[in-house]
Amino acid sequence: MITLNETHDPALRSWVTSANDGKTDFPIQNLPFAIFRRQGTQQSWRGGVAIGDQIVDMAAAVQAGLFTGEALAPAQAAAESTLNHLMSLGNQAAGALRKALSSILAEGADQQSIVQTCLVAQSVAEYALPAQIGDYTDFYTSIHHATNIGRLFRPDNPLMPNYRWVPIGYHGRSSSIGVSPQDFQRPCGQVKPADADTPHLQASPRLDIELELGVLVGQGNELGSPVGIEQAEDHVFGIVLFNDWSARDIQPWEYQPLGPFLAKNFASTVSPWVVTLEALAPFRAPFTRSEGEPQPLPYLDSEDNRSAGSFDIELEALIETPTMRAAGQAPARLSQSNYRHAYWTAGQMVAHHTVNGCNLQPGDLFGTGTMSGPSLDQACALIELTSGGKNPVILPNGEERTWVQDGDTITLRGWCQRSGAARIGFGECVGTVLPARAL
Numbered sequence: 001m002i003t004l005n006e007t008h009d010p011a012l013r014s015w016v017t018s019a020n021d022g023k024t025d026f027p028i029q030n031l032p033f034a035i036f037r038r039q040g041t042q043q044s045w046r047g048g049v050a051i052g053d054q055i056v057d058m059a060a061a062v063q064a065g066l067f068t069g070e071a072l073a074p075a076q077a078a079a080e081s082t083l084n085h086l087m088s089l090g091n092q093a094a095g096a097l098r099k100a101l102s103s104i105l106a107e108g109a110d111q112q113s114i115v116q117t118c119l120v121a122q123s124v125a126e127y128a129l130p131a132q133i134g135d136y137t138d139f140y141t142s143i144h145h146a147t148n149i150g151r152l153f154r155p156d157n158p159l160m161p162n163y164r165w166v167p168i169g170y171h172g173r174s175s176s177i178g179v180s181p182q183d184f185q186r187p188c189g190q191v192k193p194a195d196a197d198t199p200h201l202q203a204s205p206r207l208d209i210e211l212e213l214g215v216l217v218g219q220g221n222e223l224g225s226p227v228g229i230e231q232a233e234d235h236v237f238g239i240v241l242f243n244d245w246s247a248r249d250i251q252p253w254e255y256q257p258l259g260p261f262l263a264k265n266f267a268s269t270v271s272p273w274v275v276t277l278e279a280l281a282p283f284r285a286p287f288t289r290s291e292g293e294p295q296p297l298p299y300l301d302s303e304d305n306r307s308a309g310s311f312d313i314e315l316e317a318l319i320e321t322p323t324m325r326a327a328g329q330a331p332a333r334l335s336q337s338n339y340r341h342a343y344w345t346a347g348q349m350v351a352h353h354t355v356n357g358c359n360l361q362p363g364d365l366f367g368t369g370t371m372s373g374p375s376l377d378q379a380c381a382l383i384e385l386t387s388g389g390k391n392p393v394i395l396p397n398g399e400e401r402t403w404v405q406d407g408d409t410i411t412l413r414g415w416c417q418r419s420g421a422a423r424i425g426f427g428e429c430v431g432t433v434l435p436a437r438a439l
């Protein structure tokens with residue numbers, strides 16, 4: 001596992017003053033990666049690194065000769081139009097680049113005047129997907145979410161018996177994953193009400209959110225070569241926020257016997273900034289199971305995973321309705337949770353995904369599944385918050401929401417904060433629902 005080094009020093013400050021206020025998501029201790037260009041231009045997409053409210057244009061920085069030695073190859077890869085090449089080089093190469101970036105962005109850096117010419121304000125940037133996502137697998141790692149959903153359909157037996165033994169997942173559709181801010185049409189599909197004899201096609205009124213994290217694969221593995229739990233995190237590049245939108249009325253009619261289909265593949269939104277595992281090192285947490293829970297099978301268990309396989313990442317979902325927007329009101333919080341509540345770690349997801357010989361590729365995406373916590377206010381989907389649509393959420397302005405309505409904007413946020421470490425964040429993951437296209 002990646003350990004602490006000089007780049008994590010909470011006393012480290014940047015000559016980019018906006019990185020030093022203690023509130024920004026992007027202090028010098030973070031340095032996440034994205035793919036960007038200036039808004040309203042036809043510039044080529046290129047890699048960038050966030051520092052305060054600025055972006056280090058990696059293409060310009062490489063051209064300016066700011067990187068040498070071990071940092072040169074990953075810097076060149078980070079300047080490309082996707083991060084796949086950088087991901088493929090592995091965490092050691094990314095770590096060398098991180099140290100070089102930290103050095104040139106720190107107060108007193110000799111290269112300040114050169115780096116300043118390579119900065120672009122985030123306020124004038126637009127983003128593309130951080131990587132070409134070849135494959136997408138959605139896991140189901142919150143036992144609280146799984147239990148809440150199961151209770152709606154199987155009150156006497158909410159949790160399936162395999163859940164405590166197998167990191168449950170399904171293969172999703174990568175082509176409809178979009179970068180924040182994403183606007184998308186309300187999905188249509190077959191719906192069969194309980195009192196109807198036949199299904200019919202309609203726009204889904206039961207549109208839901210799913211507050212998740214996305215785990216991006218770094219180095220891949222060859223077909224037929226499982227990745228052991230001890231090496232699993234070597235194959236994880238970083239983490240993003242992820243909203244896996246769901247059509248709750250389409251889902252129950254179609255998901256038996258083969259699982260989610262049209263209810264899930266119409267849109268999924270990722271945040272643009274990829275926070276590396278190295279940046280998250282100060283916020284590792286033990287992976288524990290409650291008393292009475294079975295321990296993972298040996299291929300999913302290791303001393304490192306038990307001692308520090310989890311991460312302390314605060315998560316929240318907010319809603320802005322058209323009425324709130326028109327009145328200039330701030331978005332309202334729907335939910336707040338934490339990644340600590342995950343029943344399976346990122347390393348366990350990699351180990352299980354490959355134990356049958358499945359080959360992962362740089363840029364592949366794992367969804368963690370909805371990150372609900374143990375109490376109702378930590379439920380991270382409306383189907384849980386409203387008890388399947390029976391109890392609407394009352395917003396501060398008096399509006400009610402059972403499901404996401406047209407014009408609603410959902411914003412996901414995530415951050416890490418503790419005493420003795422610099423606060424780091426993930427930026428925002430924003431999605432807005434547009435009316436369905438005419439049938």
